[in-house]
Amino acid sequence: xxxxxxxxxxxxxxxxxxxxxxxxxxxxxxxxxxxxxxxxxxxxxxxxxxxxxxxxxxxxxxxxxxxxxxxxxxxxxxxxxxxxxxxxxxxxxxxxxxxxxxxxxxxxxxxxxxxxxxxxx
Amino acid sequence: xxxxxxxxxxxxxxxxxxxxxxxxxxxxxxxxxxxxxxxxxxxxxxxxxxxxxxxxxxxxxxxxxxxxxxxxxxxxxxxxxxxxxxxxxxxxxxxxxxxxxxxxxxxxxxxx
Numbered sequence: 001x002x003x004x005x006x007x008x009x010x011x012x013x014x015x016x017x018x019x020x021x022x023x024x025x026x027x028x029x030x031x032x033x034x035x036x037x038x039x040x041x042x043x044x045x046x047x048x049x050x051x052x053x054x055x056x057x058x059x060x061x062x063x064x065x066x067x068x069x070x071x072x073x074x075x076x077x078x079x080x081x082x083x084x085x086x087x088x089x090x091x092x093x094x095x096x097x098x099x100x101x102x103x104x105x106x107x108x109x110x111x112x113x114x115x116x117x118x119x120x121x
Numbered sequence: 122x123x124x125x126x127x128x129x130x131x132x133x134x135x136x137x138x139x140x141x142x143x144x145x146x147x148x149x150x151x152x153x154x155x156x157x158x159x160x161x162x163x164x165x166x167x168x169x170x171x172x173x174x175x176x177x178x179x180x181x182x183x184x185x186x187x188x189x190x191x192x193x194x195x196x197x198x199x200x201x202x203x204x205x206x207x208x209x210x211x212x213x214x215x216x217x218x219x220x221x222x223x224x225x226x227x228x229x230x231x232x233x
Contacts, residue, residue, distance in 0.1 A: 002164060035223075042127075042225030043165070043209060056220050090164050108153070108213075110221065112164030 006091050006113035014121055018079040021116045025072055025093030032074040038087040081120045088115045124148050127210055127224030136233050140197040144210035144224045151212040154186050156195045159207045200231045
């Protein structure tokens with residue numbers, strides 16, 4: 001168990017709808033990352049928040065938005081859903097603001113949740 | 122050209138075999154190199170990481186980085202059925218806000 005909690009685990013919805021995915025990071029982690037995983041694209045970075053502020057943006061569509069709340073949980077909002085949005089959405093957390101920086105003061109290791117599987121019909 | 126290329130496989134080997142998994146990359150700024158393991162229906166988990174070039178060994182696992190060739194490898198010795206998973210390479214540059222770039226992952230099955 002990574003300590004990162006994602007809900008819901010599975011979600012089936014129709015095109016044009018809007019859904020919200022929720023993530024609770026590990027206790028003490030200030031950074032939250034959202035990734036999309038599909039068979040053809042692999043694991044794609046969407047967006048990162050650090051202590052409530054947007055830190056980095058990846059390949060996130062304009063129809064998608066996210067936020068991190070004062071209690072550090074995060075939500076990813078997906079709107080005007082299309083068939084191609086069907087994928088696994090992972091949340092990950094880390095102590096540091098950056099990843100891959102394994103310094104003596106902390107770790108850049110990402111801890112992933114078990115994902116939310118979104119199916120758009 | 123994608124920043125990180127990884128053969129998706131699938132790769133199927135008998136128990137006890139030596140497994141070699143590889144990634145190539147194009148961004149010479151990458152300094153941190155990681156391997157994540159993802160079991161079916163689970164999120165990825167960090168297996169090993171190395172900084173810059175060289176080798177790192179952890180039990181049956183060895184990670185190698187060749188920055189001159191922009192090529193990284195993960196070797197699994199005496200592979201076990203419990204090693205069956207998808208292995209994703211990941212890398213990032215130096216700095217506090219660098220994002221991690223993942224390969225697509227190689228699906229490995231170790232047959233008993």
